[in-house]
Amino acid sequence: MFKNLPASKPDAILEVMRLFAEDAREGKIDLGVGVYRDSAGRTPVMRAVKAAEARLVETQESKGYVGLTGDAAYNQAMGELILGDVVPAERIAASAATGGTGAVRMAMELVRAANPGAQIWISTPTWPNHTVLAAAVGLKVQSYRYYNRAEGVLDRQGMLDDLAQAQKGDVVLLHGCCHNPTGADPSEQDWADIAGFLQERGLVPFVDIAYQGFGEGLDADAAGLRHLASRLERVIVAASAAKNFGLYRERAGLCLVTCPEDERATVTTALGTINRSTVSFPPDHGARVVQTILDDPGLRLDWQEELETMRRRVQSLREALAGALRAETGSDRFGFLAAQKGMFSVLDADGAQIERLRDEHGIYMVPGGRMNVAGLTEDSVPRVAAALGRVLAG
Numbered sequence: 001m002f003k004n005l006p007a008s009k010p011d012a013i014l015e016v017m018r019l020f021a022e023d024a025r026e027g028k029i030d031l032g033v034g035v036y037r038d039s040a041g042r043t044p045v046m047r048a049v050k051a052a053e054a055r056l057v058e059t060q061e062s063k064g065y066v067g068l069t070g071d072a073a074y075n076q077a078m079g080e081l082i083l084g085d086v087v088p089a090e091r092i093a094a095s096a097a098t099g100g101t102g103a104v105r106m107a108m109e110l111v112r113a114a115n116p117g118a119q120i121w122i123s124t125p126t127w128p129n130h131t132v133l134a135a136a137v138g139l140k141v142q143s144y145r146y147y148n149r150a151e152g153v154l155d156r157q158g159m160l161d162d163l164a165q166a167q168k169g170d171v172v173l174l175h176g177c178c179h180n181p182t183g184a185d186p187s188e189q190d191w192a193d194i195a196g197f198l199q200e201r202g203l204v205p206f207v208d209i210a211y212q213g214f215g216e217g218l219d220a221d222a223a224g225l226r227h228l229a230s231r232l233e234r235v236i237v238a239a240s241a242a243k244n245f246g247l248y249r250e251r252a253g254l255c256l257v258t259c260p261e262d263e264r265a266t267v268t269t270a271l272g273t274i275n276r277s278t279v280s281f282p283p284d285h286g287a288r289v290v291q292t293i294l295d296d297p298g299l300r301l302d303w304q305e306e307l308e309t310m311r312r313r314v315q316s317l318r319e320a321l322a323g324a325l326r327a328e329t330g331s332d333r334f335g336f337l338a339a340q341k342g343m344f345s346v347l348d349a350d351g352a353q354i355e356r357l358r359d360e361h362g363i364y365m366v367p368g369g370r371m372n373v374a375g376l377t378e379d380s381v382p383r384v385a386a387a388l389g390r391v392l393a394g
């Protein structure tokens, strides 16, 4: 039966994880997968998460099934975290999802069911799994330019020129904040222009927001998405609680759709049907932890403070690396690292250079040059800067 099964192509990011785990060298540095690490190199369980879990152990009386779209209180609390109050509850359909990836998949299934002819427009570059998920669902993928590499910023004109080819009803996948992999986000003005452009052409925004709180802060990171949702009738959102709650392995995500009030019930039922045909009920534990934190003022405050500390630390690692590279290379060509947001930036490194960084220096990055700044520590910055200076300049 499996003789003709084609070999699967490994995921580039997970392949880096595997190679890193197999490397026995002391002092190896993982700048691959998008995971936050503290100054000791650990990915901590956040304080509020520990407290919420302890509370759940004490108070939860059943592990019986919840609803097909998950726990309504979680969906509402996450929805508010993401959208604030820009869209009334009657216009929001939502379902808990199996992590951010599950939310992206669910959203794509929804698009395909609602409009099988719709094309999905994806930024170049993007998180590699976006394309894999779209192909798995059978959506036709188109790409749009996103990144001005020379300046380390959004290629706004390239993006709008490419999206001008999109047909009415097509879906445009945007990163809500902390663009993965470039770390280059649209400005407030860019978001306003993008909103006007999509509105004028009847294109549907699909916003993947997986790093809220790691860019400029919880509200600032959602401002672009909120702007879209305040102007357009329909917005699709895939959100993750993996990073900002540190709940990676618990798979807590949310698929949310804003729509006219009379479409809400149909969309909600469709989301439930998608769940039934894939996982039945979305996982609950991580979602319940998130909801417990968001609905308790004390836990919420503590969580926000810890997240803010993480965000500031990533920003200071960015600045430290940019500064060390300035000293190392005598040039400002890595200055973009300090200006970009979130965990990722892309270095101008070819495959051979990425291999040299790995083989000669024990530094792991994703092919294409993506580095996870949150994988650095205060101690590893000088070594990484020296290695980058040597390999990328030489």
Ligand code: LMR
Pocket: 013, 032, 033, 034, 035, 127, 129, 180
């Ligand atoms: C990443 O981009 O590294 C993360 O989103 C983890 C993943 O699943 O790829």
